[in-house]
Amino acid sequence: MDTIMKAKDIVRVFRTGGEDFTALSHVDMEIPRQSLVILKGRSGSGKTTLLNILSTLDAPTSGDVFFEDIRYGDLSVEQLEKLRRDNIGFVFQSVALIPIMNAYENVDFSLRLAGVPEEERDARIREVLALVGMDERMMHMPGQMSGGEQQRIAIARAIAPKPKVVFADEPTGALDTATGLRVMELFSSLIEKEGITIVMTTHDPNLMDMGDMLYEMEDGELTHV
Numbered sequence: 277m278d279t280i281m282k283a284k285d286i287v288r289v290f291r292t293g294g295e296d297f298t299a300l301s302h303v304d305m306e307i308p309r310q311s312l313v314i315l316k317g318r319s320g321s322g323k324t325t326l327l328n329i330l331s332t333l334d335a336p337t338s339g340d341v342f343f344e345d346i347r348y349g350d351l352s353v354e355q356l357e358k359l360r361r362d363n364i365g366f367v368f369q370s371v372a373l374i375p376i377m378n379a380y381e382n383v384d385f386s387l388r389l390a391g392v393p394e395e396e397r398d399a400r401i402r403e404v405l406a407l408v409g410m411d412e413r414m415m416h417m418p419g420q421m422s423g424g425e426q427q428r429i430a431i432a433r434a435i436a437p438k439p440k441v442v443f444a445d446e447p448t449g450a451l452d453t454a455t456g457l458r459v460m461e462l463f464s465s466l467i468e469k470e471g472i473t474i475v476m477t478t479h480d481p482n483l484m485d486m487g488d489m490l491y492e493m494e495d496g497e498l499t500h501v
């Protein structure tokens with residue numbers, strides 16, 4: 277198995293009002309390359325905390341995260357930011373498209389942020405909008421799209437700069453089960469076509485067996501289901 281990311285003995289303690297709260301307790305995790313990894317668990321169990329650490333947004337209290345063979349703890353803040361910019365994409369539950377930009381412009385914006393040169397952007401925008409089945413609605417504004425359509429644009433935006441790993445925290449949380457299933461099918465096809473790896477959280481029992489690997493978080497402890 278080719279492992280793209282690994283977490284070793286991760287502990288995350290939050291200090292609030294002088295009291296320590298252990299949100300993650302000795303978490304070990306392996307993420308196989310080009311796979312769909314699903315993380316389930318009750319509200320408050322630590323899923324977002326773990327995703328934030330894997331995706332460089334937060335640092336563990338102790339333990340190590342590796343991206344390929346790079347240990348986050350060995351990188352400077354600038355190097356970590358560059359690793360994130362070059363390799364990691366994000367999809368959130370609340371879509372957060374820019375409301376005054378149409379679908380095309382929303383994707384273009386993420387490519388500009390990623391520093392993709394202008395002459396490469398147009399073709400890539402059209403390519404990813406076609407991949408998510410939204411190429412005919414390129415000029416639609418977010419307010420003119422359904423929740424599921426907006427989420428597809430958000431996914432197009434996340435994959436456009438060609439990240440190696442996409443972290444999706446409850447990407448189907450605001451969608452009905454049928455639309456959620458379609459997003460999962462889209463993820464599977466993107467993994468195949470674009471070679472990406474997707475790590476997502478969900479509460480929806482209907483979606484949990486659609487991944488290649490299922491982990492469960494319980495009170496900060498992770499088990500491979």
Ligand SMILES: Nc1ncnc2c1ncn2[C@@H]1O[C@H](COP(=O)(O)OP(=O)(O)OP(=O)(O)O)[C@@H](O)[C@H]1O
Pocket residue numbers: 290291292297299317318319320321322323324325326
């Ligand atoms: N910045 C913080 N400071 C203090 N406690 C925090 C902080 N972030 C999270 N926690 C606590 O850590 C625990 C895990 O939170 P986390 O957001 O990871 O849960 P979750 O599994 O993502 O829940 P949900 O399914 O509701 O999104 C919770 O008890 C939460 O209150």
Ligand SMILES: [Mg+2]
Pocket residue numbers: 323324325445
């Ligand atoms: Mg969460």
